[in-house]
Amino acid sequence: MVNKNHFSRLASIYKLMVGNLISFIGDQIYIIAIPWIVYNITGSITQMATITAIGKIPNMFQPISGVWVDRFNKKKLLLVCDALESILVCSMGFFYLWEKLELPYIYLITIISGFLSQIYNSAKFSVIPLLAKEDDLHYVNSLDSGIYNMGILIGPSIGGLIISAFNPGYALIINGVSFLGTLVAVLFTEISEESIDKKARHLKYLKEDLKMGFNFVFKTPSLLYTNTALIFSSLGTTLFLTVMFFYLRSIVGLNASEVGVLLSIGGVGAILGSLLTNHLIKYISHIKIIILGMLLGGSSIVIFGIARSYMMLVLSNALGTFAVSLINPCVTTIRQSVTPKYLLGRVQATSRFITWILIPIAAYAAGVMSDFWGSSTTIVIGGIIQMTSSLILFKIVDLEIFKGDSSCEL
Template identity: 25%
Template sequence: MEKKNWVKTYLFIWAGQFVSLLTSSAVNFAVVIWLSIEFKSAEILAYSAIAALLPQAIIGPFAGVYIDRWNRKKVMIFADAFIAFCTFLMTFVLREGAIHLELVYLIMALRSVGSAFHSPAMQAIAPLLVPEDQLLRVSGVNQMLQSISQIAGPAMGALAIASFPINKVLYLDIIGAILAITSLLFVSIPYVKTKVSGSIQQVWRDLKLGFLAIHQNKGLNRMFLYSMLATVGIMPVAIMFPLLTIDHFKGAEFEMSVVEIVWGVGMLVGGSLLSAFKVDIRKVIMVNTMHMLLGFTFVVSGILSPNLFIVFAVLTGLGGMAMSIFSASFMTIIQEEIAPDMLGRVFSLYFSFAILPSLIGLLFAGNIADNIGVANAFIIAGILCFLIGVASFLTPSLMAIGRNKPQNKI
């Protein structure tokens, strides 16, 4: 498959996706601020996260089957349009007056359906456009764009929520989606055609093939398993960052913005390291090490004195760097180990495998915050994540991933 002029193609994709990521980051942070201040409830934050994740987890594997059959460029365009339409509906739900949280959860769930198609399709296009020895660099740039959006997004979101009602702030996300769609119209993405029937039986067979692609690669399925276990602890804690900032470190909107921004700075550093320098370390080693580093930052954040907010912010930045390097390395391993015509299914299965167990933790997030405290939740999740990193290093099949492949020269 010809992969000439891939840089020019990706520049268009990156331009649109960056604006979309930036506006989404701003809106997501504005919504978190609004929910945190309006309700001051870990339970409501958890239910919001569940609404945003559960549909994606349930339909994700089936969406992956169709992503592998359909034109992935069109999948991304229609998914972005659907998400923007759902956001437009939410502008009417979040008008001043009585807020019906049930409707908010419903629309967030519908947005999640769009994400079930968009996120795997976005990851699955890279091997169609990019030479294999450049995949880690592209993943690094993707992480940089995400991190820059997480630096500027919260600042934009905090300014927007201070200046406008929450329903008006949502229009930022709609504008970002329109620009992302426009950028995709100017690029050509190869279409991997498959001649299969659309019967339910064939869908199940295709889904089974995607599962077998993971299951038969022993090292890859162990990596998936450890990532799932880590997410069980990480996801409930991730939604508690605003509460830890407010309750434990006695912060407010400004401190919440600082935490989000330094997390983005950390991700920017991680992505920059991967995209700018020669990387001779095997990607599986980076994945395992970042598990341990992220766990370390959680544990120390949980035991810090309330007057050490600055140290907490630094640790958050270190955690952002760990997550950036982990994500880029993890995604690149999948892109290298799985055939291009299977990537939609495999990425969808991974997102579902990662999300479903974490929902268990989210369901109990309110009880965790009330009964053991947010700080203790950080300590427990950090220990779990650190031990998973140690276990990964002690798993021979996982450590064998990529051992006989030449490393990327960046």
């Protein structure tokens, strides 16, 4: 009976991961297509930055999405989000092909899609501890990170080729269809969860539920300090990512296909990072791996900002994705390990709200800074900020405050 149950859990995990791979590939295509489309329509780097900033506005409402995830059936939430995102992204692709796509419509879809992504990501985060045993959490999270990095390896090249050979609208349609692939995978994944108190869905409980999520995060040292460090790390990364496509296209002079290949090669570094994190965790703590990742990631962004040769850009991007894939499984495992199952959605959504709170401002600031100082300087500043963020964890990694927190020993 135990073996049968274990096999069922593994089968469900791998089904979910297959769906994630399809979705991640589509997402990477989208990441290239949208900046290209916005720049083609407006010719403005500020508008490219504005789209990024608008896409982050839903982050401000993440705690509410966490409440929904904890109070509603997670599988149904995943299915609804996939279906709606497929419709929305495909519609943008068709409108662009028909030369009817206008900036206000992109703004609207970007905001709606951002809300759906928040709900989906919180639900997926909460589902993993329902499928995997606690001892297997880091392995499953690193597997998920590896699958995401496979998307980085495959998706950008496909997106770049489609944009160069055909039309960015087709890239968006392919991304929209990828959500249907994820939907099918989730549909056939067995997700059993504890019974949900329907009375708790009433609006009068919303304030109490939100308070529970914030209280838990602020009273758990490993969550509080890692989230604080990630606030500044995310700020630096956003400065970099917001202007990266403009920098590669207008300053370095790369075409869409070359950008796609550059990002895809970065997937190799990311996969290596996902593999290495499982090895490193045997010798050093999650917190120290996060510090290492922040230092490497910030260094890679600085190098990227001053590089002009294609090979240096490729290598620095690969180092950056390697660093990110070290950090993400550790952050996820810490959150899942110290959080009761009934609070998973709220803790994840609250943590993401805290760590991403400055992203909309940073995204818009990146466009303004690039207009005044240039995209290269903006990227270098982003790298310095990310490296500096690791000092927060350096300061507290050996403090007594972590000795009573189970996550410090993970």
